Amino acid sequence: GENVEQHPSTLSVQEGDSAVIKCTYSDSASNYFPWYKQELGKGPQLIIDIRSNVGEKKDQRIAVTLNKTAKHFSLHITETQPEDSAVYFCAALEGGGADGLTFGKGTHLIIQP
Amino acid sequence: DVKVTQSSRYLVKRTGEKVFLECVQDMDHENMFWYRQDPGLGLRLIYFSYDVKMKEKGDIPEGYSVSREKKERFSLILESASTNQTSMYLCASSYTGRGNQPQHFGDGTRLSIL
Numbered sequence: 001g002e003n004v005e006q007h008p009s010t011l012s013v014q015e016g017d018s019a020v021i022k023c024t025y026s027d028s029a030s031n032y033f034p035w036y037k038q039e040l041g042k043g044p045q046l047i048i049d050i051r052s053n054v055g056e057k058k059d060q061r062i063a064v065t066l067n068k069t070a071k072h073f074s075l076h077i078t079e080t081q082p083e084d085s086a087v088y089f090c091a092a093l094e095g096g097g098a099d100g101l102t103f104g105k106g107t108h109l110i111i112q113p
Numbered sequence: 114d115v116k117v118t119q120s121s122r123y124l125v126k127r128t129g130e131k132v133f134l135e136c137v138q139d140m141d142h143e144n145m146f147w148y149r150q151d152p153g154l155g156l157r158l159i160y161f162s163y164d165v166k167m168k169e170k171g172d173i174p175e176g177y178s179v180s181r182e183k184k185e186r187f188s189l190i191l192e193s194a195s196t197n198q199t200s201m202y203l204c205a206s207s208y209t210g211r212g213n214q215p216q217h218f219g220d221g222t223r224l225s226i227l
Contacts, residue, residue, distance in 0.1 A: 043117070043221050045218070100146055100158045102172075103148075106155050
């Protein structure tokens, strides 16, 4: 089955700086890659996703890049703000879509004031 | 906005009890999912369903079963609760297609088995 590795497990950045979280996946047939943000006491919330037919997608301060050849994708957050502090999860969907999402283990992003 | 509601935020049960976790979504989504979340392990898929009365095993189905009698409701059942099932349980739903659509999550049920 699919295996997703996520790094780093903890990331601390100064407010206003950029943050990058990286994920790799194992199944070359995977074709859908969402990113979720989870705040304390809440369920994961979808913040951006990318499908395998594009290499980059941007939504205001958030962007995701996908390299299918290398089987990795990354989340980029620019001009970080205190409210960006949370746990972020990447995920991948196996090609057939029959098994649901496989998640990385999460990155705890800390924005230092 | 999509609303996925889990009936309990916190639940405490005893070893050996039969436990029911309920999830309801209000967006007429065909697909529903149950995950468990543990520190350092991320989210792991327990069971999912693509239609009423239909269910498929995820990565860690042992000790669990599910029920989907109505489209909007998906129940997770712990047949005989054990302490290693103490965890955060998350329900999600998504629109049609073989899973290639955004999944929307509830806020979770934190279950403790004593």
